[in-house]
Amino acid sequence: xxxxxxxxxxxxxxxxxxxxxxxxxxxxxxxxxxxxxxxxxxxxxxxxxxxxxxxxxxxxxxxxxxxxxxxxxxxxxxxxxxxxxxxxxxxxxxxxxxxxxxxxxxxxxxxxxxxxxxxxxxxxxxxxxxxxxxxxxxxxxxxxxxxxxxxxxxxxxxxxxxxxxxxxxxxxxxxxxxxxxxxxxxxxxxxxxxxxxxxxxxxxxxxxxxxxxxxxxxxxxxxxxxxxxxxxxxxxxxxxxxxxxxxxxx
Amino acid sequence: xxxxxxxxxxxxxxxxxxxxxxxxxxxxxxxxxxxxxxxxxxxxxxxxxxxxxxxxxxxxxxxxxxxxxxxxxxxxxxxxxxxxxxxxxxxxxxxxxxxxxxxxxxxxxxxxxxxxxxxxxxxxxxxxxxxxxxxxxxxxxxxxxxxxxxxxxxxxxxxxxxxxxxxxxxxxxxxxxxxxxxxxxxxxxxxxxxxxxxxxxxxxxxxxxxxxxxxxxxxxxxxxxxxxxxxxxxxxxxxxxxxxxxx
Numbered sequence: 001x002x003x004x005x006x007x008x009x010x011x012x013x014x015x016x017x018x019x020x021x022x023x024x025x026x027x028x029x030x031x032x033x034x035x036x037x038x039x040x041x042x043x044x045x046x047x048x049x050x051x052x053x054x055x056x057x058x059x060x061x062x063x064x065x066x067x068x069x070x071x072x073x074x075x076x077x078x079x080x081x082x083x084x085x086x087x088x089x090x091x092x093x094x095x096x097x098x099x100x101x102x103x104x105x106x107x108x109x110x111x112x113x114x115x116x117x118x119x120x121x122x123x124x125x126x127x128x129x130x131x132x133x134x135x136x137x138x139x140x141x142x143x144x145x146x147x148x149x150x151x152x153x154x155x156x157x158x159x160x161x162x163x164x165x166x167x168x169x170x171x172x173x174x175x176x177x178x179x180x181x182x183x184x185x186x187x188x189x190x191x192x193x194x195x196x197x198x199x200x201x202x203x204x205x206x207x208x209x210x211x212x213x214x215x216x217x218x219x220x221x222x223x224x225x226x227x228x229x230x231x232x233x234x235x236x237x238x239x240x241x242x243x244x245x246x247x248x249x250x
Numbered sequence: 251x252x253x254x255x256x257x258x259x260x261x262x263x264x265x266x267x268x269x270x271x272x273x274x275x276x277x278x279x280x281x282x283x284x285x286x287x288x289x290x291x292x293x294x295x296x297x298x299x300x301x302x303x304x305x306x307x308x309x310x311x312x313x314x315x316x317x318x319x320x321x322x323x324x325x326x327x328x329x330x331x332x333x334x335x336x337x338x339x340x341x342x343x344x345x346x347x348x349x350x351x352x353x354x355x356x357x358x359x360x361x362x363x364x365x366x367x368x369x370x371x372x373x374x375x376x377x378x379x380x381x382x383x384x385x386x387x388x389x390x391x392x393x394x395x396x397x398x399x400x401x402x403x404x405x406x407x408x409x410x411x412x413x414x415x416x417x418x419x420x421x422x423x424x425x426x427x428x429x430x431x432x433x434x435x436x437x438x439x440x441x442x443x444x445x446x447x448x449x450x451x452x453x454x455x456x457x458x459x460x461x462x463x464x465x466x467x468x469x470x471x472x473x474x475x476x477x478x479x480x481x482x483x484x485x486x487x488x489x490x491x492x493x494x495x496x497x
Contacts, residue, residue, distance in 0.1 A: 056400075056401060058397050058400065058401075081403070084400060084401060084403050085403050087401075088401065089397075089401040091394060091397065091398065093392075093394050095392075095394035095395060095397060095398035096398070097395065097398065097399075097412075097413055097417075098417065099416050099417050099420070100412075108402065108404070108412055108413075109402030109403055109404065112404055112405075112408045112412065113402060113403035113404055113405070113408070114403070154398075157398075157402065158401065158402070160402075161402055161403060
């Protein structure tokens with residue numbers, strides 16, 4: 001097997017991960033090149049979330065190697081800091097800081113971790129709030145916003161750290177149906193800017209529109225990997241076909 | 251019915267001035283000597299408050315510093331937390347006061363003032379409880395908050411300072427208020443080594459005036475008033491912090 005493409009910004013090699021006896025990831029290998037949009041799907045418990053959580057070290061992998069933006073994730077503090085500085089993450093449950101205003105949520109990271117001046121951080125925050133189309137909510141607290149608005153704030157919070165890579169862990173799964181689109185719109189727009197993205201999602205319409213590469217996982221393994229038109233038209237395995245049938249016809 | 255009459259009579263005694271049981275003259279603001287006695291009793295307020303506040307500030311800081319290793323992934327850090335809490339929690343406050351004031355100078359060769367002996371003993375004793383309160387409060391914060399802080403590159407100290415502790419402190423505020431009330435009451439024990447606080451003043455006055463009933467009743471009222479003020483303050487603080495989140 002070829003060892004990583006030259007332009008791969010994320011290179012995952014033979015990664016395995018256990019939770020006790022449960023094998024969450026089994027010999028996973030995946031390359032993501034700069035600017036590529038990857039959508040990961042699969043049944044629950046298939047290891048999709050674990051995989052992207054390994055990329056910014058919210059989980060540690062037991063074997064194999066993960067290289068992100070030229071830095072190998074080997075557990076040394078330096079490598080963890082380097083990687084999380086270049087990787088943004090959006091969570092299913094938003095995880096906004098509830099005791100801080102939207103503006104404070106956005107400026108905390110830049111000011112404390114990157115040494116940006118408060119005035120500059122505020123400017124940056126307003127720019128990204130405008131991009132997720134809620135600049136008027138800057139002084140509100142998260143609980144005063146709808147779920148869709150909260151998730152857009154969470155996206156803006158990640159973008160304020162000016163990451164090279166954005167990870168999305170089921171960003172619309174906790175949302176009411178009528179709010180899913182506003183979040184997907186923002187994500188699609190972000191994809192248009194050339195951001196490298198890995199999205200774990202069941203929104204297949206979004207995947208078809210935005211993805212360069214579809215990944216289907218089951219039982220901790222990558223079962224199928226293909227460009228979207230091929231992936232949806234002619235899935236190569238029965239497991240993938242089953243899964244697509246289930247989520248496309250409901 | 252009979253019992254009620256007796257109770258009523260007892261309650262009316264101080265007002266009626268019938269002096270078989272009560273002798274309020276000893277602390278009556280109407281007479282010069284009564285006023286002097288009253289001022290003497292109230293003069294203990296300064297050290298009760300100073301002692302308790304100093305001790306609670308120290309015990310909150312120490313408690314937090316002991317709680318954090320208790321939440322560590324590292325086993326020996328967690329063991330340190332357990333040993334500290336179990337050991338300190340097991341010592342009666344009165345025993346600790348005596349040990350610090352009379353025992354510690356023998357060990358260190360340095361004499362220690364009554365005030366600081368009291369502060370150290372009270373703070374040490376309370377810190378074990380503070381540590382458990384903080385540990386519970388911090389543990390109650392959702393793991394997603396740490397992950398979000400991690401993903402915007404906050405250091406451990408910044409994560410605690412800006413994300414976790416502000417939320418944890420809101421949740422443990424009622425328990426912290428409890429500890430402050432408890433501290434104010436426990437400070438009365440420092441009277442045994444001669445600290446000139448409320449209880450000591452009352453004891454001294456009882457020795458000269460022989461009116462324990464009235465003097466200790468005033469003492470009870472002094473603590474009651476003090477603690478009602480503290481309770482009101484804690485409630486106000488709770489309310490304010492909640493309002494902060496709502497607006």
